[in-house]
Amino acid sequence: MLHYNERFPYVANYDVIVIGGGHNGLVHAAYLARAGRKVLVLERRHVLGGAAVTEEIFPGFKFSVASYVVSLLRPEIIRELDLPRHGLEILPLDGTFTPMPSGDYLWRVNDHAKTRREIARHSRVDAEAYEEYGKAMVEMGRFVKPILNMTPPDPTSLDPRGLKDLLFLGRRFRDLPDQDKYNQIQLMTMSAVDFLDQWFETDVLKATMSASGIIGTFLGVRSPGTAYVLLHHYMGEIDGAFRSWGLSRGGTGAISDAIGSAAREAGVEIRTEAPVAHIRVKNGAATGVVLESGDTLTANVVSSSLDPRQTFTNMVGDAHLPADFVEDVRRYKYRGSSGKVNLALDGLPNFSCRPGAGTHLRGAISISPSVDYMERAYDDAKYGRFSRRPYIDMVIPSLTDPSVAPPGKHVMSCFVQYAPYHLKEGTWDAQREAFGDTVINAIAEYAPNVRDIILHRQVLTPLDIERTFGLSEGNIFQGELTLEQLFFLRPAPGWARYRTPIRHLYMCGSATHPGGGIMGAPGRNAALRILKETSK
């Protein structure tokens, strides 16, 4: 059926074509279709989900190949798309276990009293401060939360609606208690470690907590700006429990599948193995796409969930774009710094500091024994090599969700930093297995049996992340979450309102506000914007 819309004086195949079937593209499509638009999603791979995907890499072992835990997914999206009815089930992840070289460990769980007692074993002062810190972060999160659903105002524009939004933000900041104002400014400017130093004295506690500040960035725990990334990871909630993390039953792909099912129910057409080669531009406006197969599809609006390099440099072409925008796209920073090692295991890792298969294995397991360890891991990356002793965040989803591994076997997901996309020497293809060995060795320092229980391993370098998921330079968030690339600067100054210099071409993925993570907010915000700007 062809669609005609008065604002778009030509007949097109679709109202909106969405490029990319990652979770944001799917959220985006679902909202547009629910508002009556005829929507097509085009996904390059055979499977939906982008970086939120589950795949049976080895027979019987299902992996959340890239992203592995969930917290940031916006509750309003879960509600409005009725995702539990479409199969979404989040299983809480209980705490973080950090083994220490001394033979001790730090084990924070969701039970506040228990965690307090555990921290008091290391420092009574910190046990007190932990309570205060938690409250302060919840307040900071509350301040930022409404901003997540906002189309960023353009501070250079005199548009009254933008000015109203700026005023709203100014008022919210003015109404914060003084201490929260200071905290907010500190979070925006300080390093994760400097920020945490103000509260805590226990090295291992600061090291593990600071890890949230470096995820997906090419910065160290002592680099200014990382305190904000810490906050970004605090903004999630599960069933109303603020800053809690969980596993999705069936892996993170089950989240994408639930969103995909809601989208299909709303009428969205989804095509997999349909890579887009070009966005068609005529007289400064997008008119559709050309697939790699050569097929041309027309649409009144094209919306890309890909990052700016993929969207503009590769699919639009610089010739169609203003020179200053081309320069902004070129400058946008990816600098992938993460890798992933997925292990199929014959049993469970046995940590020397807490032997046996206890509940400490059911949460996150963090190889982050000291602040110096974390910073040294970054030192390697700064000079162009992967960390000799990396930071690793592990989960064993098969303990909570047995459906992902054969009986008695397990899957273990190891998120690793640093793995710089640009290596000083050699290539990632040549260094992939050495990187995998380094990760296993780092785990074996604390759980020596790990080498003996590995049945299969999948090693993903930043180059693999780029090749498989189309994430430029392997950046897990479609571009770093650093201050100069956030809010009204994401992805480029003047173009943070999901619109682009090409008329009828929008962006709706993690490269737009409020950024990366399985959050869905960019997809939803961009859909609401398109509906506003193209309503008949």
Ligand SMILES: Cc1cc2nc3c(=O)[nH]c(=O)nc-3n(C[C@H](O)[C@H](O)[C@H](O)COP(=O)(O)OP(=O)(O)OC[C@H]3O[C@@H](n4cnc5c(N)ncnc54)[C@H](O)[C@@H]3O)c2cc1C
């Ligand atoms: C290794 C790793 C670990 C992570 N861990 C976590 C985590 O634990 N928790 C968390 O919240 N977040 C995590 N993230 C981040 C999170 O997964 C991403 O920010 C998020 O999934 C991005 O979603 P998106 O829809 O914006 O983009 P993407 O998932 O990048 O989706 C874009 C889609 O476009 C498709 N595509 C690319 N090129 C084309 C083309 N030419 N034509 C058609 N389609 C195309 C891609 O195949 C992909 O499906 C992780 C990411 C990675 C890579």
